[in-house]
Amino acid sequence: MGGFRQSMTWLHTWTGLLLGWVLYFMFVTGTIGYLDTEVDRWMQPEAPPAATSVDTSTALHLALAHLGTEAMDANRWFIAFATDRNNPYLRAFWRDAEGNGGNDLLDPVSGRPFKPRETGGGQTLYRMHWLLHYLPDDFTEWLISVVTMVLFVAMVTGVIAHKRIFRDFFTFRPGKRQRSWLDAHNALAVLSLPFQLMIAYSGLIFMMFTCMPLIVVAIYGAGDAARDRFFDEAFPGFPGVEAAGRSAPLVDLHGLLATVDARWNGESVRYLDIYHPGDANARVTIAGPIGRGPLRGSPRIIFDGVSGEVLEDVPARGSVARATYDVFLGLHEGLFAGPVLRMLYVLSGLMGTAMIATGLVLWTVKRRQRLEKSRSVSVQGLQLVERLNVGTIVGLPVAIAAYFWANRLLPVEMAGRADWEVHAMFLTWAALLVHAGLRPLRHAWLEQLWMAGAAYALLPVVNALTTDRNLWHSLVTGDRVFAGFDLSVLGVGLACAVLAWRLRGRVPGAAASGGTQANPSATRS
Amino acid sequence: MRAGFVTVRSRRSEAAAGTTGRRATAVVARCVAAVLGGYGCTQVASIVVAHLVPGSRADGVLVATMTSFLVYTGAITWSFAAASTRRAWIGLLVPTVLLALPAWWIASGGGGP
Numbered sequence: 001m002g003g004f005r006q007s008m009t010w011l012h013t014w015t016g017l018l019l020g021w022v023l024y025f026m027f028v029t030g031t032i033g034y035l036d037t038e039v040d041r042w043m044q045p046e047a048p049p050a051a052t053s054v055d056t057s058t059a060l061h062l063a064l065a066h067l068g069t070e071a072m073d074a075n076r077w078f079i080a081f082a083t084d085r086n087n088p089y090l091r092a093f094w095r096d097a098e099g100n101g102g103n104d105l106l107d108p109v110s111g112r113p114f115k116p117r118e119t120g121g122g123q124t125l126y127r128m129h130w131l132l133h134y135l136p137d138d139f140t141e142w143l144i145s146v147v148t149m150v151l152f153v154a155m156v157t158g159v160i161a162h163k164r165i166f167r168d169f170f171t172f173r174p175g176k177r178q179r180s181w182l183d184a185h186n187a188l189a190v191l192s193l194p195f196q197l198m199i200a201y202s203g204l205i206f207m208m209f210t211c212m213p214l215i216v217v218a219i220y221g222a223g224d225a226a227r228d229r230f231f232d233e234a235f236p237g238f239p240g241v242e243a244a245g246r247s248a249p250l251v252d253l254h255g256l257l258a259t260v261d262a263r264w265n266g267e268s269v270r271y272l273d274i275y276h277p278g279d280a281n282a283r284v285t286i287a288g289p290i291g292r293g294p295l296r297g298s299p300r301i302i303f304d305g306v307s308g309e310v311l312e313d314v315p316a317r318g319s320v321a322r323a324t325y326d327v328f329l330g331l332h333e334g335l336f337a338g339p340v341l342r343m344l345y346v347l348s349g350l351m352g353t354a355m356i357a358t359g360l361v362l363w364t365v366k367r368r369q370r371l372e373k374s375r376s377v378s379v380q381g382l383q384l385v386e387r388l389n390v391g392t393i394v395g396l397p398v399a400i401a402a403y404f405w406a407n408r409l410l411p412v413e414m415a416g417r418a419d420w421e422v423h424a425m426f427l428t429w430a431a432l433l434v435h436a437g438l439r440p441l442r443h444a445w446l447e448q449l450w451m452a453g454a455a456y457a458l459l460p461v462v463n464a465l466t467t468d469r470n471l472w473h474s475l476v477t478g479d480r481v482f483a484g485f486d487l488s489v490l491g492v493g494l495a496c497a498v499l500a501w502r503l504r505g506r507v508p509g510a511a512a513s514g515g516t517q518a519n520p521s522a523t524r525s
Numbered sequence: 526m527r528a529g530f531v532t533v534r535s536r537r538s539e540a541a542a543g544t545t546g547r548r549a550t551a552v553v554a555r556c557v558a559a560v561l562g563g564y565g566c567t568q569v570a571s572i573v574v575a576h577l578v579p580g581s582r583a584d585g586v587l588v589a590t591m592t593s594f595l596v597y598t599g600a601i602t603w604s605f606a607a608a609s610t611r612r613a614w615i616g617l618l619v620p621t622v623l624l625a626l627p628a629w630w631i632a633s634g635g636g637g638p
Contacts (some may be wrong), residue, residue, distance in 0.1 A: 007605045126613040152594065153601050160602075204594045212593045218632035219586050234583035321584035325591060 031349030039122025050088035062111030148382035237314035296330030395432030449500035455492025563600030
């Protein structure tokens with residue numbers, strides 16, 4: 001019994017440490033991902049306020065006019081309507097056979113494309129959540145799968161380990177430093193456990209065809225053709241037809257919109273996806289609303305793009321198995337969430353982030369304590385982990401602030417601007433990891449916390465100096481996205497500063513003894 | 526007195542200080558059992574699940590692939606929880622071998638179209 005829990009504790013400790021930093025990165029970027037389009041909009045201050053209630057038929061007219069002049073040779077047109085926060089602008093996207101194309105946001109009244117500054121936006125941060133950066137996708141998909149599996153195992157074993165810790169809690173009086181960290185780690189994990197388990201498990205489901213591919217192979221056979229057959233059966237409703245090479249006029253799309261309006265009782269259409277416009281084999285897919293629940297699917301109708309005949313009518317909800325799959329992915333992405341639920345998502349994400357961070361610190365505090373009682377612990381390993389902790393737990397948020405600063409400070413016309421925003425982020429992170437390695441540990445914590453405080457609290461100032469949409473203006477005009485962003489970063493900055501202020505004198509003797517004691521806020525819980 | 530699990534683990538590490546090498550080998554053996562043995566066991570079990578789930582073939586694959594992570598988690602937990610490395614491996618290999626036969630039969634088309 002004790003042996004079982006003990007080995008679970010061991011497994012939890014080491015799997016947690018091994019991939020804790022990657023998990024921390026995933027939690028931070030994933031949490032920001034719940035506000036991806038809001039960040040997008042803040043990073044493109046030239047874009048007009050979103051107008052999500054424009055008449056669909058007018059919008060279609062404007063988008064078609066734009067595609068008709070810009071993208072005559074394209075073999076795919078995609079028109080996304082401005083429906084809600086997930087897609088705040090009318091968007092026309094196209095691709096030709098060589099993979100070239102464009103993606104323009106259109107003014108809802110004039111239909112003219114507005115060309116905001118080039119930026120990675122919230123989407124680049126969000127994509128880092130599972131693709132990381134600078135690494136090939138194939139590699140990161142596997143890495144992320146392994147990391148997510150480890151997270152899931154660490155959670156399950158953490159629950160098992162916790163039971164014993166919980167009992168010990170009342171039986172003994174453990175050392176205060178460690179108990180405080182353990183306390184925080186446990187409280188965060190337990191409070192948000194349903195969310196964290198859901199996120200880890202649904203994260204695995206996102207990756208499941210990458211890391212568990214053999215089940216498809218066993219049932220459908222090996223090879224791409226067999227795999228495609230499975231995907232066609234499990235995920236119907238994606239036209240895979242080639243162009244005929246004969247031209248034929250595209251069906252009247254307004255007529256198709258009227259058809260779907262009748263079928264879906266006038267519920268908002270999300271997008272039109274047109275393959276081979278102007279070809280005899282044209283296909284038009286029209287997708288309906290995403291729904292108010294976590295069921296991720298939306299109804300789709302596929303039309304013959306010449307005759308307008310309905311070829312396939314895919315309901316939002318498939319078989320029980322498929323609906324289960326969709327619900328897990330829908331819960332993970334939270335696209336259905338309104339403002340209140342979205343805030344809960346962000347809060348749960350922050351708790352997950354803090355759970356990872358306190359777990360990482362707990363690992364070092366425990367070993368530092370043991371070291372002081374001169375038990376055999378590797379000092380070099382412990383120091384390395386302590387330094388990586390500072391440079392990641394505080395360094396990464398500072399790096400993300402640098403990403404936002406770069407968005408405002410890099411010249412608007414600069415070539416490769418979006419790339420350099422990301423470079424600024426990773427260069428900052430690298431600099432802070434070096435800083436954490438060079439400074440005495442207590443100083444590293446405090447200095448980086450002050451840096452984080454300044455980097456975030458000053459963002460509204462930078463915004464006010466570089467755009468005409470300052471915080472006051474946003475508040476007066478009721479610009480929720482800009483006001484929300486400015487106030488949030490201000491809050492994060494002040495929180496970091498308060499933390500740094502309260503920690504300044506808390507660690508006894510660290511500076512005198514060469515400052516290798518990492519223990520900010522140890523006596524607080 | 527200190528928190529129970531810390532005390533137990535510390536004493537254990539002191540006692541094992543002379544046999545660090547053997548302990549490391551045991552850890553590696555369990556990791557291999559968990560990661561590779563557990564994965565193999567998960568695959569064969571999930572292939573059988575995919576075949577047994579009612580509904581279409583695609584539904585079977587979806588359900589089995591989704592639940593495969595639960596099987597894998599169970600297998601990993603078992604690998605580290607078993608009293609000895611030997612028992613960990615036996616606990617993984619026995620179901621793997623037993624399920625490999627039907628899995629092989631399903632994969633070679635015995636389960637229908």
